[in-house]
Amino acid sequence: MKVTKLKDIAQLLGISVTTVSKALKDYPDISEETKQNVRVLAEKLNYKPSSLAVNFRNKETKILGLIIPEIVHYFFSNVIDGIINEAEKMGYLVITLQSNESFELEQKQIELLLDQRVDGIIISLSNQTKTFDHLKKVIRQETPMVIIDRITDEINCSKVIIDDEKAAYQAVEHLIKIGCKRIVHINGPLIPKNSMDRLIGYKKALADYNIPYDDSLVYSCEQFHYQDGIDAANQALKDHNDIDGIFAITDLLATGAMTALKNHGKRIPEDVSVIGFSNWRLSELITPSLSTVEQPNFEMGKQAVSLLLNEIKARKEEKMIENFLVKLPTKLIERASTKPTVKANPS
Amino acid sequence: MKVTKLKDIAQLLGISVTTVSKALKDYPDISEETKQNVRVLAEKLNYKPSSLAVNFRNKETKILGLIIPEIVHYFFSNVIDGIINEAEKMGYLVITLQSNESFELEQKQIELLLDQRVDGIIISLSNQTKTFDHLKKVIRQETPMVIIDRITDEINCSKVIIDDEKAAYQAVEHLIKIGCKRIVHINGPLIPKNSMDRLIGYKKALADYNIPYDDSLVYSCEQFHYQDGIDAANQALKDHNDIDGIFAITDLLATGAMTALKNHGKRIPEDVSVIGFSNWRLSELITPSLSTVEQPNFEMGKQAVSLLLNEIKARKEEKMIENFLVKLPTKLIERASTKPTVKANPS
DNA sequence: CTGAAAGCGCTTACAG
DNA sequence: CTGAAAGCGCTTACAG
Numbered sequence: 001m002k003v004t005k006l007k008d009i010a011q012l013l014g015i016s017v018t019t020v021s022k023a024l025k026d027y028p029d030i031s032e033e034t035k036q037n038v039r040v041l042a043e044k045l046n047y048k049p050s051s052l053a054v055n056f057r058n059k060e061t062k063i064l065g066l067i068i069p070e071i072v073h074y075f076f077s078n079v080i081d082g083i084i085n086e087a088e089k090m091g092y093l094v095i096t097l098q099s100n101e102s103f104e105l106e107q108k109q110i111e112l113l114l115d116q117r118v119d120g121i122i123i124s125l126s127n128q129t130k131t132f133d134h135l136k137k138v139i140r141q142e143t144p145m146v147i148i149d150r151i152t153d154e155i156n157c158s159k160v161i162i163d164d165e166k167a168a169y170q171a172v173e174h175l176i177k178i179g180c181k182r183i184v185h186i187n188g189p190l191i192p193k194n195s196m197d198r199l200i201g202y203k204k205a206l207a208d209y210n211i212p213y214d215d216s217l218v219y220s221c222e223q224f225h226y227q228d229g230i231d232a233a234n235q236a237l238k239d240h241n242d243i244d245g246i247f248a249i250t251d252l253l254a255t256g257a258m259t260a261l262k263n264h265g266k267r268i269p270e271d272v273s274v275i276g277f278s279n280w281r282l283s284e285l286i287t288p289s290l291s292t293v294e295q296p297n298f299e300m301g302k303q304a305v306s307l308l309l310n311e312i313k314a315r316k317e318e319k320m321i322e323n324f325l326v327k328l329p330t331k332l333i334e335r336a337s338t339k340p341t342v343k344a345n346p347s
Numbered sequence: 348m349k350v351t352k353l354k355d356i357a358q359l360l361g362i363s364v365t366t367v368s369k370a371l372k373d374y375p376d377i378s379e380e381t382k383q384n385v386r387v388l389a390e391k392l393n394y395k396p397s398s399l400a401v402n403f404r405n406k407e408t409k410i411l412g413l414i415i416p417e418i419v420h421y422f423f424s425n426v427i428d429g430i431i432n433e434a435e436k437m438g439y440l441v442i443t444l445q446s447n448e449s450f451e452l453e454q455k456q457i458e459l460l461l462d463q464r465v466d467g468i469i470i471s472l473s474n475q476t477k478t479f480d481h482l483k484k485v486i487r488q489e490t491p492m493v494i495i496d497r498i499t500d501e502i503n504c505s506k507v508i509i510d511d512e513k514a515a516y517q518a519v520e521h522l523i524k525i526g527c528k529r530i531v532h533i534n535g536p537l538i539p540k541n542s543m544d545r546l547i548g549y550k551k552a553l554a555d556y557n558i559p560y561d562d563s564l565v566y567s568c569e570q571f572h573y574q575d576g577i578d579a580a581n582q583a584l585k586d587h588n589d590i591d592g593i594f595a596i597t598d599l600l601a602t603g604a605m606t607a608l609k610n611h612g613k614r615i616p617e618d619v620s621v622i623g624f625s626n627w628r629l630s631e632l633i634t635p636s637l638s639t640v641e642q643p644n645f646e647m648g649k650q651a652v653s654l655l656l657n658e659i660k661a662r663k664e665e666k667m668i669e670n671f672l673v674k675l676p677t678k679l680i681e682r683a684s685t686k687p688t689v690k691a692n693p694s
Numbered sequence: 695c696t697g698a699a700a701g702c703g704c705t706t707a708c709a710g
Numbered sequence: 711c712t713g714a715a716a717g718c719g720c721t722t723a724c725a726g
Binding site (some may be wrong): 048081084097113141 | 400406424425443445460602634
């Protein structure tokens with residue numbers, strides 16, 4: 001089937017391409033009659049402006065680029081969800097790429113997106129990203145960009161994150177309130193800011209409740225795998241005989257920790273309460289169900305798009321570009337792994 | 348920073364745009380010296396052809412469209428992964444959309460992708476899709492398309508699926524071989540072909556091992572939620588007192604069924620063996636770990652892209668378009684929920 | 695109210 | 711070996 005173009009309509013109607021174009025865009029200087037004729041014929045021929053031509057003309061693609069470390073993660077796939085949805089609502093489509101936590105891929109993908117001339121970029125940094133020339137290039141080329149979740153202070157642009165410090169604080173406070181006094185913290189590499197902020201929240205909660213901070217209770221995993229959680233908890237049980245709570249930086253680490261606790265004959269939550277972070281799907285399916293911190297992942301995607309489109313608009317209108325740092329609140333989810341009733345009785 | 352274009356290079360070198368263009372594309376009729384000059388300057392000015400202009404000229408976008416029911420599902424996010432990776436390798440980027448299992452959204456998204464003039468479309472149908480005019484339109488417009496996983500016979504194009512029948516057969520055969528004789532089958536709505544094919548595999552395995560088919564052992568869930576699995580298993584336990592195996596069409600349903608079994612005091616696998624389908628992340632983390640069928644989701648995405656690009660190429664060369672149906676093999680994963688050793692002893 | 699013309703940045707058939 | 715010209719499909723400032 002041949003695709004209809006303006007010229008086809010113009011020829012059939014015996015008028016100029018200019019007039020057809022204007023009629024379809026409802027210019028005020030075209031007669032109602034002509035507009036009618038054009039509209040009817042365009043409808044009949046199923047005319048759709050060629051986005052190829054329109055984009056070229058307008059120097060915009062109506063496409064956003066998105067780089068995510070790993071799509072398969074529950075957290076990120078929800079963020080993507082939020083981004084695609086919101087973008088679609090605003091008339092943009094999204095090209096999604098995943099860096100696979102590789103710095104090199106991330107660099108390459110930035111290039112791909114710039115080459116493709118996307119109207120804006122949303123990125124969450126890979127774990128390995130420690131230099132930022134590729135992002136500086138984006139800024140230099142004046143392509144609007146928003147960084148989410150895995151951010152850096154080195155780049156000046158809008159960012160959306162969750163309030164990691166406060167979230168961790170709440171999780172630890174929850175453990176303290178149900179009676180925990182020797183709380184292990186299992187975290188990951190401190191490079192992406194998230195881990196660091198959660199550690200700060202952990203410390204602050206302890207301080208506020210007059211529990212001395214003991215750095216031998218903090219275990220840092222190289223990675224975030226199930227096995228790492230098992231290993232960390234095993235080590236903790238070997239090092240200490242009085243732990244009564246575990247706050248892990250990820251639900252998967254917490255799940256591993258629970259497995260280790262069970263293998264050591266510890267009851268959850270009677271002997272040790274456990275709380276994770278992220279509210280993965282599995283967290284309510286394991287036994288006991290895992291308390292955790294829910295992140296507003298969908299909302300994060302939505303906010304990122306909205307910031308990005310604002311910047312795109314501002315640039316078009318040659319207005320001042322303002323950078324924002326949006327911190328989204330989290331929600332504590334109490335489940336069986338930290339039941340207070342049980343904890344209240346003994347001692 | 349101003350973006351460099353051919354004209355800039357031409358002016359600086361005092362030659363024509365044509366020559367610059369040809370030099371960069373290594374046309375044989377340009378002198379080595381000119382080529383050198385052009386290349387050096389292009390490099391220096393960081394020249395990148397405007398994809399907007401190139402696409403317009405070539406009438407191709409080097410972008411593929413992808414419509415998936417739900418990104419957040421482990422299965423689909425791996426498929427997406429495979430698609431994006433393979434596409435990137437072949438020089439294509441992917442616009443991902445999700446239909447949210449909504450027929451209306453799916454229709455709208457097809458329109459969006461056609462309007463965007465993507466070079467090809469990969470789609471997995473929503474559960475609600477029962478008419479196919481939107482897909483026929485894609486065919487009519489001669490936009491290459493590949494349907495994956497959730498397919499339909501109504502549309503003539505290449506398709507990639509897993510071999511559902513064989514996979515189900517293997518799962519049920521596994522249960523039979525470890526001694527199960529009264530095997531419950533928990534499935535879903537039979538509309539997408541997958542459920543139907545798995546039911547056929549279930550029946551065939553029973554037949555091959557001389558176990559009579561009893562349709563009161565087949566339970567159909569409206570949806571695929573955790574709770575549906577619980578409900579189905581509860582009902583099965585109420586209806587029958589002799590069941591010794593459960594084959595669920597999804598790991599999540601199987602997980603629900605396991606919860607129901609536990610609540611009824613049944614031991615897994617001693618009293619009832621359970622096997623799921625899909626190999627979700629959670630399946631190896633629950634207790635007991637769940638046997639299941641692993642689908643080649645990444646491979647599926649890869650194959651889909653490869654079929655699609657072949658068709659795109661064939662069309663460009665005005666060759667005959669051939670449609671393929673690729674059936675990918677699955678893999679049985681034996682875990683604790685179907686341990687044979689235990690089963691072998693009693694009776 | 696209508697239309698001829700220029701232009702977006704590139705590619706390529708053609709002439710010299 | 712080089713370059714002028716046409717064209718991809720649209721938009722819009724300008725002339726009439």
